[in-house]
Amino acid sequence: MNRQPKYRQVADALRREIDDxxxxxxxxxxxxxxxAKRFTASRNTVRAGLNLLVSEGLITSSQGLGYxxxxxxxxxxxxxxxxxxxxxxSGDAYSTDVTAAGRRPHQTFRVEMQPAPAEVAxxxxxxxxxxxxxRHCHRYVDDVPWSTQATYYPGWLVDRAxxxxxxxxxxxxxxxxxxxxxxxxxxxxxxxxxxxxxxxxARLLEIGAGVPVLLWQRTGHTADAPAxxxxxxxxxxxxxxxxxxxxxxxxxxxx
Amino acid sequence: MNRQPKYRQVADALRREIDDxxxxxxxxxxxxxxxAKRFTASRNTVRAGLNLLVSEGLITSSQGLGYxxxxxxxxxxxxxxxxxxxxxxSGDAYSTDVTAAGRRPHQTFRVEMQPAPAEVAxxxxxxxxxxxxxRHCHRYVDDVPWSTQATYYPGWLVDRAxxxxxxxxxxxxxxxxxxxxxxxxxxxxxxxxxxxxxxxxARLLEIGAGVPVLLWQRTGHTADAPAxxxxxxxxxxxxxxxxxxxxxxxxxxxx
DNA sequence: CTGCTCAACTTGTTGGAACAAGTTGATACG
DNA sequence: CGTATCAACTTGTTCCAACAAGTTGAGCAG
Numbered sequence: 001m002n003r004q005p006k007y008r009q010v011a012d013a014l015r016r017e018i019d020d021x022x023x024x025x026x027x028x029x030x031x032x033x034x035x036a037k038r039f040t041a042s043r044n045t046v047r048a049g050l051n052l053l054v055s056e057g058l059i060t061s062s063q064g065l066g067y068x069x070x071x072x073x074x075x076x077x078x079x080x081x082x083x084x085x086x087x088x089x090s091g092d093a094y095s096t097d098v099t100a101a102g103r104r105p106h107q108t109f110r111v112e113m114q115p116a117p118a119e120v121a122x123x124x125x126x127x128x129x130x131x132x133x134x135r136h137c138h139r140y141v142d143d144v145p146w147s148t149q150a151t152y153y154p155g156w157l158v159d160r161a162x163x164x165x166x167x168x169x170x171x172x173x174x175x176x177x178x179x180x181x182x183x184x185x186x187x188x189x190x191x192x193x194x195x196x197x198x199x200x201x202a203r204l205l206e207i208g209a210g211v212p213v214l215l216w217q218r219t220g221h222t223a224d225a226p227a228x229x230x231x232x233x234x235x236x237x238x239x240x241x242x243x244x245x246x247x248x249x250x251x252x253x254x255x
Numbered sequence: 256m257n258r259q260p261k262y263r264q265v266a267d268a269l270r271r272e273i274d275d276x277x278x279x280x281x282x283x284x285x286x287x288x289x290x291a292k293r294f295t296a297s298r299n300t301v302r303a304g305l306n307l308l309v310s311e312g313l314i315t316s317s318q319g320l321g322y323x324x325x326x327x328x329x330x331x332x333x334x335x336x337x338x339x340x341x342x343x344x345s346g347d348a349y350s351t352d353v354t355a356a357g358r359r360p361h362q363t364f365r366v367e368m369q370p371a372p373a374e375v376a377x378x379x380x381x382x383x384x385x386x387x388x389x390r391h392c393h394r395y396v397d398d399v400p401w402s403t404q405a406t407y408y409p410g411w412l413v414d415r416a417x418x419x420x421x422x423x424x425x426x427x428x429x430x431x432x433x434x435x436x437x438x439x440x441x442x443x444x445x446x447x448x449x450x451x452x453x454x455x456x457a458r459l460l461e462i463g464a465g466v467p468v469l470l471w472q473r474t475g476h477t478a479d480a481p482a483x484x485x486x487x488x489x490x491x492x493x494x495x496x497x498x499x500x501x502x503x504x505x506x507x508x509x510x
Numbered sequence: 511c512t513g514c515t516c517a518a519c520t521t522g523t524t525g526g527a528a529c530a531a532g533t534t535g536a537t538a539c540g
Numbered sequence: 541c542g543t544a545t546c547a548a549c550t551t552g553t554t555c556c557a558a559c560a561a562g563t564t565g566a567g568c569a570g
Binding site: 260299321 | 552554561563
């Protein structure tokens with residue numbers, strides 16, 4: 001006899017059937033009671049198995065509707081071109097990329113004065129708790145939450161580029177606006193990590209259990225000092241990042 | 256009355272207590288029956304709440320032992336220096352970094368001839384299914400599984416650098432060995448994504464529910480053609496990656 | 511003192527039951 | 541015909557009960 005617990009056998013069988021497209025993306029699974037009959041198990045046991053698949057990010061459940069196989073359309077963000085003046089873009093990089101992919105971008109802005117969190121203050125080389133301008137941004141693609149972004153600017157920089165502290169979008173792109181005021185970003189330090197979302201993040205990004213977030217923290221530098229620190233939180237199931245580094249003539253695509 | 260389900264209240268209360276260090280990292284939580292008494296709930300309800308925290312990666316459980324608050328010691332990998340001949344390292348980059356952090360590295364190798372998976376073949380610009388050399392590697396830090404790495408080399412490259420197909424480590428580092436045979440990696444294309452582990456990955460990396468993996472795929476290029484494709488699977492809770500790009504003199508640390 | 515056994519914990523698994531709440535389509539009413 | 545209602549689904553939440561299985565420390569035998 002199989003020594004795997006029954007709820008695991010249920011999960012394994014269904015996972016296999018999802019993998020070989022017995023149940024394709026977007027398709028509905030049989031109901032809990034039908035599965036219970038099929039596997040000769042109680043509803044509780046079947047639920048435990050389904051729960052496993054939910055927390056693996058393979059399926060979602062909604063009350064009254066049933067279980068559905070998740071579909072994965074990833075959006076790729078080129079981090080090495082992002083905010084790079086050598087790759088000129090009309091507006092901000094996000095809208096350009098999304099529109100180019102034939103999707104509809106949408107974003108909401110919020111600007112605040114905030115004491116810089118310890119982690120940010122360290123990277124901006126300012127006193128912990130000293131006020132910084134925080135530009136916060138929620139991004140959507142086809143009205144699906146995609147990412148949230150928080151950018152902190154140190155006080156000295158805002159003095160030289162006052163529009164940063166004004167509410168509203170900066171049409172020409174922040175990088176370009178800063179460059180026009182003599183603040184040129186000559187390098188950056190990116191840190192990338194992943195974890196499960198906090199309940200707050202899960203709410204904002206509309207992700208249930210089983211979907212991790214991808215965290216991207218970029219500290220941009222002028223020739224003299226760090227100029228801004230951007231923390232982006234992506235839905236892990238919908239986003240991928242890439243970097244093109246070095247001489248990539250062999251790829252035959254780069255500019 | 257509170258309209259949150261009880262198991263969620265349990266999870267929220269415990270999450271708050273973990274956040275404010277009522278229960279610190281490594282510490283044990285009260286047992287399920289104690290928590291049931293405290294929250295006036297059944298053991299099942301408490302379990303549902305604890306399960307939520309497990310799938311958020313906050314705690315782990317082990318049979319007979321109880322629930323423990325996870326501790327997070329992240330290891331940072333500098334992806335932009337990795338495999339970069341401008342930053343010479345004695346052996347391979349991984350061992351050097353780990354030793355420098357005062358930890359004990361350990362790795363196991365496996366070399367095979369394998370048909371290249373579709374995704375890899377596309378990036379190496381070879382026919383799908385054509386044989387490639389696969390060098391597979393499991394890495395440990397202080398005997399804790401850290402990452403698995405699979406590197407595919409196209410057939411033409413192995414002809415010029417035959418030691419790739421031999422079992423066993425390449426002491427001086429593969430990048431250096433390739434350079435000595437006239438195969439110089441002048442650029443690379445990195446792709447980074449995250450998802451929940453497959454059961455297979457969960458077993459290899461010894462991660463339970465609630466810990467995502469960080470996927471790093473690097474395609475290295477010579478001046479003429481793609482030379483290798485490396486897929487690394489990290490434990491998401493233990494690893495962070497970073498890129499230093501551009502002129503970073505302002506950071507005052509770079510070489 | 512050493513080493514083994516075992517009782518008393520812990521979580522893991524599985525079944526059962528009942529009711530709450532969201533969704534949908536058939537049906538009856540205006 | 542259009543609409544409102546409701547029955548029959550779905551999953552969500554909560555309890556109870558019992559036994560399996562891993563861990564640990566007390567206590568006993570050698």
